[in-house]
Amino acid sequence: MGRRKLEDDDDNNNSKEFKSKNLQAERRRRQKLSDRLLTLRSLVPIITNMNKATIIDDAITYIQELQKTSQVLSEQLLEMEGSSEESVMPMKLEIDVAQHDMKKCGIKEEVKVSNIDGNKFLIKIIVEKKRGCFTQLIEAMNYLGFELSETNVTTFSGAMLFSSCVHGKYGDTLMVEHIEELLSEMMRSMKTSSQSAIELGNTN
Amino acid sequence: MKVYEESGCFDPHSLTDCQELMGLPGATPTNCHNSLEDTLNVSSYNHHHHEDASAALDMEPHQHYLLDNTTNNNSHMIPYLTQDLPYDQSHWESFNVVPSSSSPEAAAAAAAAGAYTPTPDLLGLFHLPRCSFLPNPSISFETTPGSPSVVYDPLFHLNLPPQPPVFRELLQSLPHGYTVPADDKDAAGIGGLYHDGDNGIIQFTRDISMAGRAKDRDKAGKTTKHFATERERRVHLNDKYQALRTMVPSPTKNDRASIVGDAIDYIKELLGTVRELQLLVDKKRCGQDRSKRLKTEDAASAADAGDVEFKSLGDPDQCYNTSLRSSWLQRKSKDSEVDVRIVDDEVTIKLVQRKKINCLLFVSRLLDELQLDLLHVAGGNIGDYYSFLFNTKIYEGSSVYACAIANKLIDVVDRQYAAAPPTSSTSL
Numbered sequence: 014m015g016r017r018k019l020e021d022d023d024d025n026n027n028s029k030e031f032k033s034k035n036l037q038a039e040r041r042r043r044q045k046l047s048d049r050l051l052t053l054r055s056l057v058p059i060i061t062n063m064n065k066a067t068i069i070d071d072a073i074t075y076i077q078e079l080q081k082t083s084q085v086l087s088e089q090l091l092e093m094e095g096s097s098e099e100s101v102m103p104m105k106l107e108i109d110v111a112q113h114d115m116k117k118c119g120i121k122e123e124v125k126v127s128n129i130d131g132n133k134f135l136i137k138i139i140v141e142k143k144r145g146c147f148t149q150l151i152e153a154m155n156y157l158g159f160e161l162s163e164t165n166v167t168t169f170s171g172a173m174l175f176s177s178c179v180h181g182k183y184g185d186t187l188m189v190e191h192i193e194e195l196l197s198e199m200m201r202s203m204k205t206s207s208q209s210a211i212e213l214g215n216t217n
Numbered sequence: 218m219k220v221y222e223e224s225g226c227f228d229p230h231s232l233t234d235c236q237e238l239m240g241l242p243g244a245t246p247t248n249c250h251n252s253l254e255d256t257l258n259v260s261s262y263n264h265h266h267h268e269d270a271s272a273a274l275d276m277e278p279h280q281h282y283l284l285d286n287t288t289n290n291n292s293h294m295i296p297y298l299t300q301d302l303p304y305d306q307s308h309w310e311s312f313n314v315v316p317s318s319s320s321p322e323a324a325a326a327a328a329a330a331g332a333y334t335p336t337p338d339l340l341g342l343f344h345l346p347r348c349s350f351l352p353n354p355s356i357s358f359e360t361t362p363g364s365p366s367v368v369y370d371p372l373f374h375l376n377l378p379p380q381p382p383v384f385r386e387l388l389q390s391l392p393h394g395y396t397v398p399a400d401d402k403d404a405a406g407i408g409g410l411y412h413d414g415d416n417g418i419i420q421f422t423r424d425i426s427m428a429g430r431a432k433d434r435d436k437a438g439k440t441t442k443h444f445a446t447e448r449e450r451r452v453h454l455n456d457k458y459q460a461l462r463t464m465v466p467s468p469t470k471n472d473r474a475s476i477v478g479d480a481i482d483y484i485k486e487l488l489g490t491v492r493e494l495q496l497l498v499d500k501k502r503c504g505q506d507r508s509k510r511l512k513t514e515d516a517a518s519a520a521d522a523g524d525v526e527f528k529s530l531g532d533p534d535q536c537y538n539t540s541l542r543s544s545w546l547q548r549k550s551k552d553s554e555v556d557v558r559i560v561d562d563e564v565t566i567k568l569v570q571r572k573k574i575n576c577l578l579f580v581s582r583l584l585d586e587l588q589l590d591l592l593h594v595a596g597g598n599i600g601d602y603y604s605f606l607f608n609t610k611i612y613e614g615s616s617v618y619a620c621a622i623a624n625k626l627i628d629v630v631d632r633q634y635a636a637a638p639p640t641s642s643t644s645l
Contacts, residue, residue, distance in 0.1 A: 042474070049477040056484050069457045072480055076464050079487035083620070086494035090616055093501045147591050148581040161575060163597035164605075178597070 118170045126192045133180040142173040153199045158182045467549045490620045493544045497616045544619040548627040557623040566607040574637040588615035
């Protein structure tokens with residue numbers, strides 16, 4: 014390659030002292046590039062010549078081809094999803110199963126708030142697991158002006174345990190009982206709203 | 218029009234006369250000169266002749282406007298040309314013609330140009346800096362095989378802003394597209410009249426000394442294949458690297474090795490995505506076929522229960538697609554990082570974002586949308602960042618795939634991040 018020749022000439026002509034340090038680094042750099050090009054070459058099922066320029070071109074073509082294929086497949090998938098009727102059933106089944114499990118294990122719904130140092134609280138909530146309940150919980154937290162610094166959520170036996178260390182964003186400190194009350198109320202409203210949704214679904 | 222006039226470009230009309238001149242292989246330079254001056258001195262040109270010329274040139278319609286301005290340009294050109302009347306061979310070398318990215322045969326033209334001595338001076342007088350080459354051979358003026366072929370690019374006068382190198386252009390500029398010219402030594406020696414990528418105006422005789430040096434070196438180094446100039450080849454190669462870089466979703470550094478590395482990773486990711494999608498489509502099709510079959514069987518014979526079972530077991534269409542789907546993707550942006558792993562129907566998502574907004578809400582909404590059932594969430598504030606881990610399960614019947622999840626997630630998160638007003642840190 015002409016470029017390599019130029020660089021070698023420069024190295025040789027200009028600085029004999031720095032030649033060794035730079036030459037090795039340059040060699041390593043070129044080695045790294047050629048290794049990677051070899052890997053690229055191995056991945057691409059190319060059809061043309063095997064020189065540096067064509068391998069890049071073929072890689073571009075191959076990537077475009079793969080992107081097109083994946084797009085076609087995903088459209089196909091979307092079509093098929095639109096025509097299938099499987100997804101409607103599970104929701105109702107899940108909910109019934111969840112309630113059943115919770116009662117079996119004796120887990121009760123719960124809201125517990127404890128104060129840690131000023132405006133920080135530890136909130137623990139056990140709620141019946143439903144689709145979208147986590148979102149509602151987070152919305153509730155936002156509404157109360159809480160910033161979640163550590164969050165943990167686990168689900169078991171149809172129940173969801175939400176445990177989080179929060180601190181109030183807004184200045185005024187809330188009392189523990191106050192928070193508990195607010196949260197319980199929110200949960201109740203969540204429950205009723207989701208129940209009415211289920212009823213609507215039933216009638217449909 | 219203004220551009221054309223002020224730039225002092227060569228006169229397309231006079232080029233047609235050049236064609237006639239070049240048609241005489243034995244023409245002496247002085248003859249050419251005289252005819253040239255005569256041509257240029259023509260103040261009123263023949264419209265009929267002009268039409269022939271344009272037909273011969275096969276120019277685009279808008280170029281006819283330009284040809285109408287020849288009268289003005291003739292007077293413009295004359296003082297320009299008279300300066301260069303005393304010429305010598307060096308002029309020809311200063312007239313460096315190089316093919317643009319889309320013309321293989323121009324290489325032959327450039328190569329042969331150096332060999333043909335009497336005529337080149339004319340073209341040098343024309344100072345064809347605005348010329349470039351076109352793949353359209355109907356515009357080239359070819360006489361004898363050895364004569365220089367100059368192709369006139371009608372669009373160049375307009376000083377159009379440079380188009381980003383389209384991939385097709387790059388393809389055409391591949392070395393294997395160049396033809397072997399008749400005479401090799403001068404071809405390699407001709408330096409670069411080329412298109413400066415920044416402002417669309419060709420730099421004329423950029424590196425004559427460079428050309429001289431290149432000539433000597435290339436004579437020794439290059440074999441049968443010739444590129445019009447080494448610099449041009451490098452520019453093209455760099456353009457290709459940049460084109461490759463634009464295709465990758467999250468490019469990192471801008472040097473060649475990492476571009477190739479990113480491309481390798483992206484190709485592997487694409488292969489995985491295609492495989493995953495194919496699997497999903499197959500599974501879905503299987504499921505649809507099975508449900509269809511069950512329906513028809515139920516409708517057909519409800520009485521004979523045993524038979525139905527037997528049929529479904531031995532059915533050749535039944536596909537036992539027992540392969541597990543597994544895929545892994547990562548997406549990085551300036552402030553966020555997303556990692557999505559899917560094994561069969563369980564999706565594990567890791568999200569790291571610079572602390573600014575609490576993204577939990579948006580992520581959770583997105584997960585609901587994507588029909589992912591949240592099993593476990595853990596995370597919080599670590600130093601400057603929020604880091605979360607989501608374990609989810611895909612609801613039965615949904616066929617989301619890894620790439621979609623990752624892309625949507627990083628999109629939502631980035632958008633929210635950008636939308637949120639910059640807040641001063643009030644962390645406790």
